[in-house]
Amino acid sequence: MSGAVLRKTLRDEARPLVWWSLGVLAIVLLMALLWNQVRDVYTAELLSAYPEELQEIFNFGGAMDGAAYMNIEVFSIILPVLFVVFGVGRGARLIAGEEQEGVLEPVLATPVPRWAILLQKALGLAVGVVALTAATAVATIIGSALGDLAIPATEAVVGAAAMGLLGLYAGWLALAVGAATGHRGAAMAVAGLVLVGGYLLHIIGAILAAVEPWRVASPFAQAVDEGPISGVVPWGFAVLALTAAAFLALAVPLFERRDIETG
Amino acid sequence: MIRTRDLTKRYGATHALEGLDLEIRAGGVLGFLGPNGAGKTTAIRLIAGLIRPSRGSAEVAGFDVARDPQAVHARIGYLSGEFRAYRDLTAERYLRYLADLRGGVDPARIASLAERLDLPLRRRIGELSHGNRQKVGLVQALMADPPVLLLDEPTQGLDPLMQREFLGLIAEARDRGCAVLLSSHILSEVEAVADRIGILRAGRLVALDAVDALRGRAVRRLDLVFAGPPPAEVVAAVPGVRILGTTDRTLHVEVEGSTAALVAALGPHAVEDVVSHEPDLEEIFLSLYADGGEPA
Ligand SMILES: Nc1ncnc2c1ncn2[C@@H]1O[C@H](COP(=O)(O)OP(=O)(O)OP(=O)(O)O)[C@@H](O)[C@H]1O
Ligand SMILES: [Mg+2]
Numbered sequence: 195m196s197g198a199v200l201r202k203t204l205r206d207e208a209r210p211l212v213w214w215s216l217g218v219l220a221i222v223l224l225m226a227l228l229w230n231q232v233r234d235v236y237t238a239e240l241l242s243a244y245p246e247e248l249q250e251i252f253n254f255g256g257a258m259d260g261a262a263y264m265n266i267e268v269f270s271i272i273l274p275v276l277f278v279v280f281g282v283g284r285g286a287r288l289i290a291g292e293e294q295e296g297v298l299e300p301v302l303a304t305p306v307p308r309w310a311i312l313l314q315k316a317l318g319l320a321v322g323v324v325a326l327t328a329a330t331a332v333a334t335i336i337g338s339a340l341g342d343l344a345i346p347a348t349e350a351v352v353g354a355a356a357m358g359l360l361g362l363y364a365g366w367l368a369l370a371v372g373a374a375t376g377h378r379g380a381a382m383a384v385a386g387l388v389l390v391g392g393y394l395l396h397i398i399g400a401i402l403a404a405v406e407p408w409r410v411a412s413p414f415a416q417a418v419d420e421g422p423i424s425g426v427v428p429w430g431f432a433v434l435a436l437t438a439a440a441f442l443a444l445a446v447p448l449f450e451r452r453d454i455e456t457g
Numbered sequence: 458m459i460r461t462r463d464l465t466k467r468y469g470a471t472h473a474l475e476g477l478d479l480e481i482r483a484g485g486v487l488g489f490l491g492p493n494g495a496g497k498t499t500a501i502r503l504i505a506g507l508i509r510p511s512r513g514s515a516e517v518a519g520f521d522v523a524r525d526p527q528a529v530h531a532r533i534g535y536l537s538g539e540f541r542a543y544r545d546l547t548a549e550r551y552l553r554y555l556a557d558l559r560g561g562v563d564p565a566r567i568a569s570l571a572e573r574l575d576l577p578l579r580r581r582i583g584e585l586s587h588g589n590r591q592k593v594g595l596v597q598a599l600m601a602d603p604p605v606l607l608l609d610e611p612t613q614g615l616d617p618l619m620q621r622e623f624l625g626l627i628a629e630a631r632d633r634g635c636a637v638l639l640s641s642h643i644l645s646e647v648e649a650v651a652d653r654i655g656i657l658r659a660g661r662l663v664a665l666d667a668v669d670a671l672r673g674r675a676v677r678r679l680d681l682v683f684a685g686p687p688p689a690e691v692v693a694a695v696p697g698v699r700i701l702g703t704t705d706r707t708l709h710v711e712v713e714g715s716t717a718a719l720v721a722a723l724g725p726h727a728v729e730d731v732v733s734h735e736p737d738l739e740e741i742f743l744s745l746y747a748d749g750g751e752p753a
Pocket of ligand 1: 468471472473474491492493494495496497498499500538
C-alpha cells in the first residue's frame with residue numbers, strides 16, 4: 195500500500211483542522227479564564243440544589259473545583275458536540291461525499307483495493323481527531339495554568355482523550371455507513387441518530403432506574419463517566435475504540451461488494 | 458483482452474443491460490453507439506468493476522472482474538462518462554495522485570499527453586473549462602499506457618481539433634496492441650477509429666459488425682436523371698431497390714447493398730446523370746435507434 199490516499203486525506207484535513215483547533219482553544223481558554231470570576235457562584239449550596247441525578251451525570255458529587263467546573267461547562271456539551279460534528283462531517287464526506295460528487299470513481303478504478311482506500315481514509319480521519327484532541331489537551335493545560343484551575347496535566351489529557359474517542363466513534367461510524375451505502379445523507383443521519391440516542395440514553399439512564407442498565411451502551415457514558423477530566427482512565431475508552439473499529443470492519447465487505455454511484 | 462459472457466445488469470424491473478456477449482482482442486477497437494439509456498455506460502462500468510453484474514461475467518486480460526478487481530484495474534485505463542476530479546487540485550497534482558495509486562507513471566508521458574491535448578497542467582481543476590477538465594480525464598486514462606482502454610463518451614466537450622488529436626491517440630494505442638472499448642453519440646468519430654461498431658438499444662446489443670460490413674449493409678440513396686420519362690417499373694423490379702419518389706425526369710431511389718444489379722438493369726435506358734448520396738451509416742444507425750433506448 196503506497197499510502198497516497200492517507201497523504202491526500204491528511205493534506206485535505208490540515209487547513210480545516212487549524213480552524214477547528216483554534217475554535218477549541220478559544221472556547222477552552224475563555225471558559226478557563228472565567229473560572230476566577232464565577233468560582234464564588236458555584237458554591238456547594240447552589241450545586242446541591244440540582245437533582246441528584248444531574249449531579250451524577252456531570253460528576254460534581256464532590257467539592258466544586260476547577261476540574262469539576264470544566265467538566266460541567268465545557269466537557270459535557272460544547273466539546274462533545276464539536277468533536278462529534280467534526281467526526282461526522284469528515285467521516286460522511288471522505289467516501290460517500292466524494293462518491294456523490296463523482297470524484298471517487300477514478301480512484302476506485304485504480305489497482306488500490308477498496309478496503310485499503312477505506313482504511314487509509316479512516317486513518318487520516320483518526321489522525322485529524324488526534325490532532326484536535328491534542329489541541330484540547332494543550333488548551334486545557336494552558337487554561338488551567340492561566341485560570342488557576344489546578345487541573346493536573348494527566349487529567350487534562352484523559353478529558354481530551356474522552357472527547358477524541360467520541361469524535362473517532364462518530365467519525366468512523368459515519369465513514370462506515372457512507373462506505374456501506376454510498377450516501378452522505380444516510381451516513382450523517384445514522385451517525386446523528388446513534389449519537390443523539392446515545393446522549394439521551396446517557397441522560398435518561400441516570401434518571402430512570404429502568405433504563406440505567408442500558409446506559410453502558412451509550413458512547414457518552416463510555417467516554418465521560420469518570421469525568422471526563424479525571425485521574426482514572428475508564429474502561430469505556432477501550433469499548434469506544436473497539437466499537438468504532440468494528441463499524442469499519444463491518445463496512446469493508448459491504449463497500450467491497452456494492453455498486454458505485456455515478457456522480 | 459476484453460470478454461463478456463451473458464453480462465446482465467438489472468435495476469429492479471429495468472433491464473439496463475441484457476446478456477451482452479462481447480470479445481475485443483488486442484489491437485481491436487469497438488465503438489458502442491446507441492440512444493440515451495441504451496446501456497452503454499452500464500456495460501463499460503460493469504467491465505471496469507464499478508458495478509456488479511446481476512448475471513454473467515466480464516474478463517479483462519483473463520482476469521475476472523468480480524474475483525480479481527485489482528488485476529483488472531492494473532490493466533485498464535478508464536474514463537467515466539461524467540468525469541469529475543478534485544477541484545482544489547491542479548491538473549498536475551491530480552494526475553500525480555492517480556499515478557501514485559497506479560504505482561507510478563512516467564512523468565514525461567503525462568507531460569507529452571498534456572502538451573498534445575493542450576492541457577494547462579498548472580491550473581486548478583476547478584478553474585478549468587469543461588473541455589479542459591475532460592482532457593484531464595483522458596490523460597489519466599491514457600497515461601499508464603494500459604493494455605485495455607474503457608472510455609465512456611471520451612470526446613464530450615472537446616473542440617474539433619482536440620477530437621482529432623484524441624482519435625490520433627486512440628489509433629496509436631490500437632497500433633500498440635491496446636484493446637479499446639469506447640462509447641459515443643457521434644457516428645463519424647466511431648467510424649474513424651473503430652474497426653467494429655456495436656449498437657445497443659434498450660440494454661441489448663442489436664447489431665455488432667465490422668465498420669466495413671455495416672457500410673455494405675448501408676442504404677444508399679441515388680437520384681437517377683433520365684433523358685426521357687423514367688422507367689419506374691424496370692427500376693422497381695430490381696431486388697433491393699425502392700423508389701422514394703419521382704420529380705420530372707428524376708427517380709429518387711434507395712438501394713440496399715450493392716448497386717451492380719441496378720446499373721445492369723439501367724443499361725438500355727438513357728441515363729443522363731446519377732447523383733449518389735454517400736452510403737449512409739447514419740441511416741441504418743437511425744433506423745436502429747428509432748424505437749428509443751430506454752429498456753422496458
Ligand atoms: N443506478 C441506477 N439505478 C436505476 N437505473 C439505472 C441506474 N443506472 C442506470 N440505470 C438505467 O439503466 C439504463 C441504461 O443506462 P446507461 O447509463 O447505461 O445508458 P447509456 O447508454 O449510457 O445512456 P447515455 O447515452 O444517456 O449515456 C437506463 O434505463 C438507466 O435509467
Ligand atoms: Mg452513458
